[in-house]
Amino acid sequence: DTEVTQTPKHLVMGMTNKKSLKCEQHMGHRAMYWYKQKAKKPPELMFVYSYEKLSINESVPSRFSPECPNSSLLNLHLHALQPEDSALYLCASSQDRGQGGAFFGQGTRLTVV
Amino acid sequence: AQSVSQHNHHVILSEAASLELGCNYSYGGTVNLFWYVQYPGQHLQLLLKYFSGDPLVKGIKGFEAEFIKSKFSFNLRKPSVQWSDTAEYFCAVIKTAGNKLTFGGGTRVLVKP
Numbered sequence: 001d002t003e004v005t006q007t008p009k010h011l012v013m014g015m016t017n018k019k020s021l022k023c024e025q026h027m028g029h030r031a032m033y034w035y036k037q038k039a040k041k042p043p044e045l046m047f048v049y050s051y052e053k054l055s056i057n058e059s060v061p062s063r064f065s066p067e068c069p070n071s072s073l074l075n076l077h078l079h080a081l082q083p084e085d086s087a088l089y090l091c092a093s094s095q096d097r098g099q100g101g102a103f104f105g106q107g108t109r110l111t112v113v
Numbered sequence: 114a115q116s117v118s119q120h121n122h123h124v125i126l127s128e129a130a131s132l133e134l135g136c137n138y139s140y141g142g143t144v145n146l147f148w149y150v151q152y153p154g155q156h157l158q159l160l161l162k163y164f165s166g167d168p169l170v171k172g173i174k175g176f177e178a179e180f181i182k183s184k185f186s187f188n189l190r191k192p193s194v195q196w197s198d199t200a201e202y203f204c205a206v207i208k209t210a211g212n213k214l215t216f217g218g219g220t221r222v223l224v225k226p
Contacts, residue, residue: 042203042216104157
């Protein structure tokens with residue numbers, strides 16, 4: 001199994017809603033990542049978890065809250081988002097930190113209305 | 114801070130033509146290098162990666178890349194493209210033992226049948 005699975009694939013939420021994005025991998029990878037990708041732009045790193053501990057937060061607003069319940073799962077909790085937060089949110093995983101986000105999920109396309 | 118530059122934003126070529134996409138990075142230390150492809154409406158897929166050893170790396174779908182340390186470059190090549198190679202291509206760099214994968218701005222490749 002060389003997949004990173006993200007759910008949901010699409011999400012529309014209002015600015016007062018609370019929702020969560022989920023990511024799962026069963027490759028035994030110990031590093032997991034959240035990226036944000038706007039249209040026609042490269043992915044931008046948001047968070048890195050290494051061995052289930054948050055190791056990088058790229059100055060992401062607190063309305064985005066990551067969580068790593070175990071080594072296979074990564075969540076991104078969303079609250080009070082703005083329309084400009086609409087984007088494709090990508091999860092990735094790798095064997096260890098030095099190898100970066102080698103495997104990416106298909107992403108969740110988020111629209112904030 | 115490390116940065117990654119992809120000099121060509123758009124490339125248009127005909128089937129069977131050769132393709133070369135440039136990638137330069139700014140970090141002076143030891144790095145791991147990647148090329149990703151994103152087909153229209155699809156997720157990022159790893160084409161190839163370089164960690165150490167032979168600087169000429171072969172990837173999937175007939176792509177290869179050459180790491181030239183003295184030029185801080187990692188150019189992607191394919192001798193003969195197909196219409197199905199139409200996609201966006203991203204170069205990415207991470208410091209060895211680091212965990213921040215930095216992407217270049219991407220190159221949109223259009224292969225005309």
